[in-house]
Amino acid sequence: MNNSENRVRVRIAPSPTGPPHVGTAYIALFDYVFATQRGGDFVLRIEDTDRQRSTRESEEAILDALRWLGLRWDEGPDIGGPHGPYRQSERGDIYREHAQRLLDSGAVYRCFCSPERLAELRGGNRRGPGAGYDRRCRELSEDQIRRNLDAAMPYTLRLKAPLDGETAFEDGLRGRISVRNDQVEDLILLKSDGLPTYHLANVVDDHLMEITHVVRAEEWISSTPKHILIYRSFGWTPPEFIHMPLLRNKDKTKISKRKNPTSLDWYREQGFLPEAMLNFLGLMGWSLSGEREKFSLQEMIDSFSWDSVKTTGPVFDLEKLKWLNGEYIRELSSEQILQRLIQGHYTTHLNEPAEKLLLIIQLLQQRIKSLGEFDESANFFFEREHYPAEDLIPKKQGPDFPAVALAAARDALEPLSDWSAGAIQQTMERLAENREWKRGALYMPVRVAVTCRKVSTPLFETMEILGRQECLQRFEEALHKAASLEDS
Ligand code: GLU
Numbered sequence: 001m002n003n004s005e006n007r008v009r010v011r012i013a014p015s016p017t018g019p020p021h022v023g024t025a026y027i028a029l030f031d032y033v034f035a036t037q038r039g040g041d042f043v044l045r046i047e048d049t050d051r052q053r054s055t056r057e058s059e060e061a062i063l064d065a066l067r068w069l070g071l072r073w074d075e076g077p078d079i080g081g082p083h084g085p086y087r088q089s090e091r092g093d094i095y096r097e098h099a100q101r102l103l104d105s106g107a108v109y110r111c112f113c114s115p116e117r118l119a120e121l122r123g124g125n126r127r128g129p130g131a132g133y134d135r136r137c138r139e140l141s142e143d144q145i146r147r148n149l150d151a152a153m154p155y156t157l158r159l160k161a162p163l164d165g166e167t168a169f170e171d172g173l174r175g176r177i178s179v180r181n182d183q184v185e186d187l188i189l190l191k192s193d194g195l196p197t198y199h200l201a202n203v204v205d206d207h208l209m210e211i212t213h214v215v216r217a218e219e220w221i222s223s224t225p226k227h228i229l230i231y232r233s234f235g236w237t238p239p240e241f242i243h244m245p246l247l248r249n250k251d252k253t254k255i256s257k258r259k260n261p262t263s264l265d266w267y268r269e270q271g272f273l274p275e276a277m278l279n280f281l282g283l284m285g286w287s288l289s290g291e292r293e294k295f296s297l298q299e300m301i302d303s304f305s306w307d308s309v310k311t312t313g314p315v316f317d318l319e320k321l322k323w324l325n326g327e328y329i330r331e332l333s334s335e336q337i338l339q340r341l342i343q344g345h346y347t348t349h350l351n352e353p354a355e356k357l358l359l360i361i362q363l364l365q366q367r368i369k370s371l372g373e374f375d376e377s378a379n380f381f382f383e384r385e386h387y388p389a390e391d392l393i394p395k396k397q398g399p400d401f402p403a404v405a406l407a408a409a410r411d412a413l414e415p416l417s418d419w420s421a422g423a424i425q426q427t428m429e430r431l432a433e434n435r436e437w438k439r440g441a442l443y444m445p446v447r448v449a450v451t452c453r454k455v456s457t458p459l460f461e462t463m464e465i466l467g468r469q470e471c472l473q474r475f476e477e478a479l480h481k482a483a484s485l486e487d488s
Contacts, residue, residue, distance in 0.1 A: 008040025009212045012066075012073075013202065015047045016058035019263035020065035022316070023217060023247055023255065026281045030244060031215050032071045033282075033297070033304050043209055044076035046087045049201050054089070065264035069274045070297070075209075083209040088201045095196035098204050098234070099157050099189055107233035108189055110155040111137040112148045132185035133158070154192040159229060161186050167225040172213070172242035173311050179225045187226050199223065203230040206239060215242045218311075219254075242306060245285050248313040255316050271346050271371025276325040284314035294327055326369040334361040337371070346371040349382060356381075359465045363457040377457075381465065384474060385452035389481040394444035402445040403482040408435065409446050410475040419468045421460035428460070449478030 010031040014024045028042075035042040044066070048054035063078060075081025085091055102108040113136060121134060138160060140148075148155070161184045168178035189200040196204070206214060221243050231238040249259040261267065267277055278297050286309050288295045329337065338357055341347040349357065360378050368377055379385065392402035412431045416423055428446070432439045447459050450471050456462060463471050 007212070008035055008038040009043060009210050010035050010040065010215055011043035011045050011206070011209065011211050013045045013047045013205075013216075014062050015050065015053075016055060016062055017050060017053040018058055019265055020058075020062040022262050022264060022267070022281070024062060025066065025069055025071070025264055025277070026247060026284060027215055027217060027244060028066055028071045029069075029278055029281050030286075030309075032073075033301050034213070034215070034306075035074075037301050037304055040212075041074045042072075043081070043083070043211070044073040044086065045205060045209065046077050046089075047198065047201065048087060048089045049196055049198055051089070051195070059087075061265065065268065068264070068268055069278060071278075088196075088205065091201070091205070092195065094208070095190070095201055095204055096194060099196070099200065102159075102189070102233055103157060105233075106160070108157045108159050109138055109140070109186075110145060110148075111158045111186075111188070112140075112153050112155045113137060135186050138186060156188045156192050157190040158186040158188055159226075159233060161226075161229055167228050169224055169228050169238065169241055171221070171224075172240055172306050173309055174243065177221065177224070179222075184226060184229065187230075189230070199226055199230060203227050203234075207231070207234070207236050211239050213240045213242055215244060218243045218246045244309070245311045245313050247284055247316045250315055250317065252313060252315070260316050260318060268344070269372065271344065271373065272321065272325050273328045273340070273371070276321070276328040279328075280321045280324050283320075284316065285309050285311070294324065322369040329368060329371070330365055332365075334358045334365065337361050337365060341371055341374055344371060347375050347378075349375065349378070352382065356465065359461075360457075363461055363465070367457070380452045380456070381462075384477065387448060387452045389485050391448045391454055392445040392478060392482055393485065394441045397441055399485040401441070403479060403486055405437065405442050405445050406449055406475055406479050406482055409442065410472060410479070413468075414472060416468070419464060421458075421464040424463050425460040445478065445482070450474050 012024060012028040012031055014021075032042050034040070044063070046059050046062075048059070059077070063076070066073070073079075075083060075086060077084075077086040080086070099108065103110075111133075113133075118133065121132070137155075137158070162181040164181060166178045166180050167184065168176055171177050187199055188197050190196055205211075224241050224243075228238050247255040249255055251259070253259070255262060257263070264277075275296065278300075279293075279295060282295065282297075282300050283293060286300075286304070287293070288299060288303060289308075332340070335358065338354065338361055341357075341361075342350065347357075360381055361374075364374060364377050368374060389402075392406070393399060394401065408431060409428065412427050413424065416427060428442065429439065431437075432442045435442075443459060444454075447456055448454060450459070450463055450466060451457070452474075466474075
């Protein structure tokens with residue numbers, strides 16, 4: 001075989017009927033990794049045959065989310081390519097032409113059954129062999145067909161599925177899968193309005209776009225024998241099929257937005273990093289040898305193989321994603337984080353001096369699990385937040401303690417010539433020692449006074465960043481509050 005025959009071509013074929021789904025990114029990742037490893041092509045095709053539910057807005061959002069993740073495609077509706085158009089709504093003529101071919105060869109037939117009759121057939125709750133459409137129009141005489149056409153009766157085109165035997169295919173992960181043909185319905189390929197069904201458009205496009213490996217979610221397994229029959233009716237060789245395990249909620253049901261956020265936009269807004277997202281999606285069904293959970297896209301590309309994909313339903317565990325995201329955040333420099341905070345619109349503190357923001361980032365980097373947490377965690381640096389006076393009282397101390405401790409801390413810190421974390425710490429330690437206070441007892445009212453919170457970034461570094469003047473003013477405010485404690 002020559003090189004071009006060997007060339008791997010994969011595609012992601014999302015339907016633009018809602019927000020960009022994590023499942024789309026998951027399949028796109030495996031497509032991308034495989035194509036890149038093999039020096040092949042990754043195609044993006046928009047399957048918008050459902051005219052009612054498809055929107056341009058959703059298409060844009062899907063493309064945008066995949067771009068955010070860095071999964072670049074080689075051909076697609078936005079960049080074109082040799083097999084375009086890449087939007088099914090622009091390929092109507094191609095499908096009609098191909099349906100006509102099948103009509104000419106006798107592989108499909110016209111079905112004039114009314115929607116009411118079909119609904120009745122479906123309502124009969126028939127299962128097992130012969131379920132679904134009863135093939136009434138399959139044997140219509142030429143005469144009958146002519147009369148119906150003359151009467152302008154609407155019709156669909158249905159595939160003449162074989163009545164016996166079985167249809168099988170070799171799934172790249174699961175081995176041989178087969179169905180009895182008497183269980184396969186005579187599928188509609190062209191609807192009465194002349195538009196293709198998913199099945200026809202999907203097969204025609206995969207063939208014309210020279211897709212070599214169809215990678216898609218497990219839920220499409222039952223469609224694949226039908227697709228094989230369509231390939232055969234055209235006389236085409238089907239591509240390889242690889243059905244990836246479905247992403248699952250913790251309770252093992254198919255991932256759903258009631259139990260897990262499924263929109264990529266949500267993850268982006270929360271400040272998950274694309275590289276963490278990809279790493280996490282890569283872990284769904286695949287792992288780097290040696291159980292290492294953290295790996296880069298390049299590492300995945302270098303060592304990926306379909307043999308190491310597991311088909312047991314991977315659980316989409318948000319806690320794990322958060323952990324991983326935190327790991328990636330810690331790896332970035334504070335400058336890189338600042339850049340991402342700005343570019344991703346995660347912070348409103350754009351007017352603050354960059355040096356101050358960088359110092360705050362250094363303190364928070366160890367603590368936040370997503371960039372979206374930054375503003376909330378850093379807020380007290382920029383504004384004095386409200387807190388109840390009781391927060392100033394450390395455990396095992398009375399309501400008089402905060403006033404005494406805060407006044408002593410203020411008096412000790414005020415004359416400091418060097419307002420650095422080290423000098424502040426020394427002063428505070430000495431004060432605790434002199435007064436025979438437990439350090440923790442002294443630090444609590446000080447922490448609440450300067451950060452307005454009981455849990456905060458490291459106290460002395462925080463005080464250094466806040467600056468002498470701001471700290472002293474916060475001491476004054478806290479002393480005011482502390483006075484109200486003594487009165488009560
Ligand atoms: N349009 C289908 C979807 O949204 C594509 C399925 C396939 O990859 O064949 O999932």
